[in-house]
Amino acid sequence: METPIFAPSILSADFCDIRAAIADIESSHCPWIHLDVMDGRFVPPITFGSKMVGDIRASTELFLDVHLMVEEPDRHVHAFIESGADAITFHQEACVHSHRLLQRIREARKSAGISIVPSTPISSIIHLLPFLDQVLIMTVNPGYGGQELLPFCLEKVKDLAAIRTAQKLSFKIAIDGGVNIRTLSRIALSRPDILVMGSAFFNAKNKKEMVDNMRHQWIKAIENKDSVH
Ligand code: DX5
Numbered sequence: 001m002e003t004p005i006f007a008p009s010i011l012s013a014d015f016c017d018i019r020a021a022i023a024d025i026e027s028s029h030c031p032w033i034h035l036d037v038m039d040g041r042f043v044p045p046i047t048f049g050s051k052m053v054g055d056i057r058a059s060t061e062l063f064l065d066v067h068l069m070v071e072e073p074d075r076h077v078h079a080f081i082e083s084g085a086d087a088i089t090f091h092q093e094a095c096v097h098s099h100r101l102l103q104r105i106r107e108a109r110k111s112a113g114i115s116i117v118p119s120t121p122i123s124s125i126i127h128l129l130p131f132l133d134q135v136l137i138m139t140v141n142p143g144y145g146g147q148e149l150l151p152f153c154l155e156k157v158k159d160l161a162a163i164r165t166a167q168k169l170s171f172k173i174a175i176d177g178g179v180n181i182r183t184l185s186r187i188a189l190s191r192p193d194i195l196v197m198g199s200a201f202f203n204a205k206n207k208k209e210m211v212d213n214m215r216h217q218w219i220k221a222i223e224n225k226d227s228v229h
């Protein structure tokens with residue numbers, strides 16, 4: 001059975017030792033690194049910019065998944081394209097001309113993503129779905145690691161997956177925020193394709209064991225669900 005893509009977020013890593021964080025992600029067999037870019041305006045904290053992404057690009061072959069939590073993302077996208085990111089996701093709430101920006105990202109042959117915060121309905125991006133490679137459903141209010149998952153956001157994942165099937169589209173659905181061994185069974189019922197994970201990954205003593213456990217628990221949750229229905 002296929003398990004989702006695990007995408008550890010270095011937001012919860014030691015910023016003095018990003019090389020060790022990359023090595024941990026690689027040795028846990030997670031194919032993606034999630035990179036949370038925050039500007040102190042769209043969300044209160046400031047994290048890092050495109051130079052960090054470029055330096056990480058030079059150190060690993062992993063898929064670099066950039067999550068821009070910034071105002072006016074159209075002003076910044078170029079720098080992240082140049083930095084060697086593989087996917088660039090920006091927030092619908094921060095951008096007026098989202099369709100144009102998605103096209104720019106795709107023209108640069110990068111995966112194009114849009115994210116919505118918990119209070120934004122999926123109807124706000126309904127017409128953009130054919131132009132998307134991924135939708136990032138925030139399952140916490142963005143800005144900080146270590147928050148509790150908001151279960152109502154998982155309803156959006158289910159609804160979006162149903163629309164995807166009905167419209168025969170192929171974008172991936174990611175969730176971001178509050179993903180851990182405690183919330184996983186509930187998450188599995190809504191079947192997202194990508195799980196972003198910050199604190200649960202970097203707080204784990206044995207990261208590979210933790211990811212393996214998550215994969216097992218995922219399979220068990222799906223099997224249980226299928227045997228009930
Ligand atoms: C939060 C970020 C997340 C964050 C998730 O605004 O977008 O990617 O790293 O952290 P956890 O997994 O700790 O909720």
Ligand code: ZN
Binds near residue numbers: 035176
């Ligand atoms: Zn994120």
